[in-house]
Amino acid sequence: MARHYLFGLQLDSSMPILAGRTSEASDGARKATLDQTTSSALARSWRPREALSMMERRAPGGRLIMAVEAHPELGYRVAAPRFGSHVISRDGSQIHSALPSVPEWRWQRLLFAQVLPLAATLQGIELFHANAVALGGRAIGFVAAAGTGKTSVGVHLVSRGATLLTDDVMALEASAAGVLVHPGPWLAGVHATELKAIEREGRGCPGEVLGRSGKLYLSIPTLDHPLPLAALYFLERRGDVDRLQILESRPPDPQLLLSSSFIWYLKSPDFLARHLDVCSRVAQSVSVSRVLIPASVGAGAVAAAIERHAAGE
Amino acid sequence: MSPEPTNAAMLAEKARLPDYAVYRTFVKETVILNLQTGKYHGLNPTGGRMLEALERSSTVGDAAERLAGEYGKSLEEIQGDLCDFCRDLLERGLIELESPEPS
Numbered sequence: 001m002a003r004h005y006l007f008g009l010q011l012d013s014s015m016p017i018l019a020g021r022t023s024e025a026s027d028g029a030r031k032a033t034l035d036q037t038t039s040s041a042l043a044r045s046w047r048p049r050e051a052l053s054m055m056e057r058r059a060p061g062g063r064l065i066m067a068v069e070a071h072p073e074l075g076y077r078v079a080a081p082r083f084g085s086h087v088i089s090r091d092g093s094q095i096h097s098a099l100p101s102v103p104e105w106r107w108q109r110l111l112f113a114q115v116l117p118l119a120a121t122l123q124g125i126e127l128f129h130a131n132a133v134a135l136g137g138r139a140i141g142f143v144a145a146a147g148t149g150k151t152s153v154g155v156h157l158v159s160r161g162a163t164l165l166t167d168d169v170m171a172l173e174a175s176a177a178g179v180l181v182h183p184g185p186w187l188a189g190v191h192a193t194e195l196k197a198i199e200r201e202g203r204g205c206p207g208e209v210l211g212r213s214g215k216l217y218l219s220i221p222t223l224d225h226p227l228p229l230a231a232l233y234f235l236e237r238r239g240d241v242d243r244l245q246i247l248e249s250r251p252p253d254p255q256l257l258l259s260s261s262f263i264w265y266l267k268s269p270d271f272l273a274r275h276l277d278v279c280s281r282v283a284q285s286v287s288v289s290r291v292l293i294p295a296s297v298g299a300g301a302v303a304a305a306i307e308r309h310a311a312g313e
Numbered sequence: 314m315s316p317e318p319t320n321a322a323m324l325a326e327k328a329r330l331p332d333y334a335v336y337r338t339f340v341k342e343t344v345i346l347n348l349q350t351g352k353y354h355g356l357n358p359t360g361g362r363m364l365e366a367l368e369r370s371s372t373v374g375d376a377a378e379r380l381a382g383e384y385g386k387s388l389e390e391i392q393g394d395l396c397d398f399c400r401d402l403l404e405r406g407l408i409e410l411e412s413p414e415p416s
Contacts, residue, residue, distance in 0.1 A: 251339065251340035251341045251342070252339065252340065254339040254344050254355060257339075258353055267351050269333070269349075272346060272351055273346065273348060276335065276337050276344065276346045276353075279337075279339070280339055280344070283339040283340050284338070284339075284340060
């Protein structure tokens, strides 16, 4: 059994996972356990006829990519063919996983993209669909639609000396110290062209290459403790601008923040109210900017511009 | 459908957010969230201040007196503005009017 700290959870796992380890045991920590089981045992433990479909993603031809179901007593089941099936208890403290025979980094993509974020949300953590790096002792976050390049920007920043906090899912918690960003897993998927671009700039690969599935999947160590969120950049690819612009949003547009939720299918009053609360705290304590990116500008240039902006240049 | 309350009637009542509505400030905007529908409603700074005054006052009339002092406007004008504001929120299901508690 190994103990990890990610997404604000102290996770005891019977399987090694790509995340920072901790030897500490904190009484006040949000705790979860992750155990491997067989597909048949997991299927026996679930009652699909009593479950409600929360989300289904399908390929254009109808092939199921991923499904999330909720059961009033058993919790949630997250399943994706070729990536595994997981049942998460209603309180987010127990996860039972039936895993395919694929490399660890591959099945852990679903674990980090959906399963652990759901467990964290059930335990009171707010999630944005965003990346974050630690730069100059502060957390800097990036929000963007899929395909805009937020992971690429993050990886370029890491190659320039920043430390990865999280890729794709940013776990936030309002505290007396501001809005904290909790570290995520040690996994990021980036296009091979971005690593070549980093190489051309004379920098080394920011992590260990684990494998390829469309993108290259890297293991990149994250910070091992939370940091207050200091700045949030909303990246937008635009065909109507001819140069990169960073526009500070003063005051921050509530709609930008409120639309950044990650687990969008949980709509109970508690989750909605917490999302509103965290967004309000972000608006009051975090510098928010929009980054307008022309098609001709690559992730490296965006990273360099953000680095200068975050340093106050 | 019950008729809309007159300004006079409204000023004597207490306005409060229903249990299914919460609000938070966003620097210069206040956002009310209807927890039943998941919809967000934005208020400009004046609306946000009106909402705060309504929540903190025993009646709409008392809230109007607080605001008249702050905005340097006549009490009559503020009463009119505040009652219009309350009607708007009533229509959207974001406040409820009730008789004030006896002092």
